[in-house]
Amino acid sequence: MLSKANIQHIKSLEHKKFRQEYGEFIMEGRKIVMELINAPGPFRIKKLYLEEGLPGPAMTPEAEYISAKEMERISSQTTPSGALAVVEIPKVPVALPQKGYLYLALDGVRDPGNFGTILRLADWFDIAAVYASPDCVELYNPKTVQSTMGAILRVPVHYTPLAPLLEGCSLPVTGSVLVGGTDINNTHLPSEGMIVLGNESQGISHEVLEHIPVRLYIPAYRRGSESLNVATAAAIICAAFRRNLPPLPTQPDI
């Protein structure tokens, strides 16, 4: 049985202020919670709520079965999927980029859906880590967590000012721009390096742009077309960087 204080505590974690105060955030959904339990990563489960009657993981000291009604009260989803974890926000030191790997750096990406979708892409395209400028949306925003579709468990995210990071970066640094720069289809793209993506409406800030020697753009094919959403631009760029590498072996046709 959930106490009123418990419910209030969990609901408070929908707000950044309380996530920071308690050092906790929410992961919700049966699939992501199952992955979380098995994940080797830095995320420690403080409390796990499972809906009665649903097949779930074996009981652990953190797990508690609650009624569907109770789940509805703590869930932030319109259709609760039956599993919700309260997770400790890990304190991971910022790791510097390493030779041989590909990284993304996000300069002021504000929309949680975009940020989460980019993390999901980063996972798909084997990006070693994502660096986020301090004015990016918070990783632990419930909408961000949700739209990573589990990639939050596999892709490290480091919040750090980008200008010094790029200045000290020994890997090739490229950035996506809307005007000027090199057509992404007509240039050699390295298999290691740092790819910078900018804010939804302003693009990459001047301060960061100064540290980007190679600027890439995605060509448009219709006059009057406006711009691309940052997550779709990230998709096209990541696919272009990976195009010439051997992908994973595919699963058989089912």
Next chain:
Amino acid sequence: MLSKANIQHIKSLEHKKFRQEYGEFIMEGRKIVMELINAPGPFRIKKLYLEEGLPGPAMTPEAEYISAKEMERISSQTTPSGALAVVEIPKVPVALPQKGYLYLALDGVRDPGNFGTILRLADWFDIAAVYASPDCVELYNPKTVQSTMGAILRVPVHYTPLAPLLEGCSLPVTGSVLVGGTDINNTHLPSEGMIVLGNESQGISHEVLEHIPVRLYIPAYRRGSESLNVATAAAIICAAFRRNLPPLPTQPDI
């Protein structure tokens, strides 16, 4: 001065039921409204609300200046941008695909943000029209309109059952699948045809898949990575289809 009935009418258009009843929808934002006024397309403005004091288009019989307070009452945005149009939902007959053009067909795309983002992409990559299965989200949903960023004015959308459309289609038909099929990087992609994209969690329905002779997949580069969001998959696929075509001349570096 806006009457209470006016305000209620405008707010009612946030709901599908009333959009269908009145045959009207809302476009909001100074940029999209300016584009709407100059658009050659099928969209007829029934009423145009502009915030007093903002530079706006020349007055037309449909235009009315209202106060910032009034704009707040009719706007569905947290920060109203000062222009809101009530637009007639056009009755456009379904146009069949034509030789020489590239089309998208969406099978059950449910999320308004995804649908709108795909329209924005379609504009960028010069897709002639988008076909949407009847169970796709509604084009006139405010969130869909918003995320098209104006592309709704340039890309025709036709709601129609996809199986008969594909069956009668004389252009090359391809579809994006998660398993099986051909690596998109290792196959010739035609400059005309129909590209089918599926639902966010189910992919392309069996009924529609039967009519897709060429199935394409986007290779993954990390084991355990889950799947791609449908709008990011659309981005990668559209970019791949256009890669070998000459893009528009670029603007000078600014």
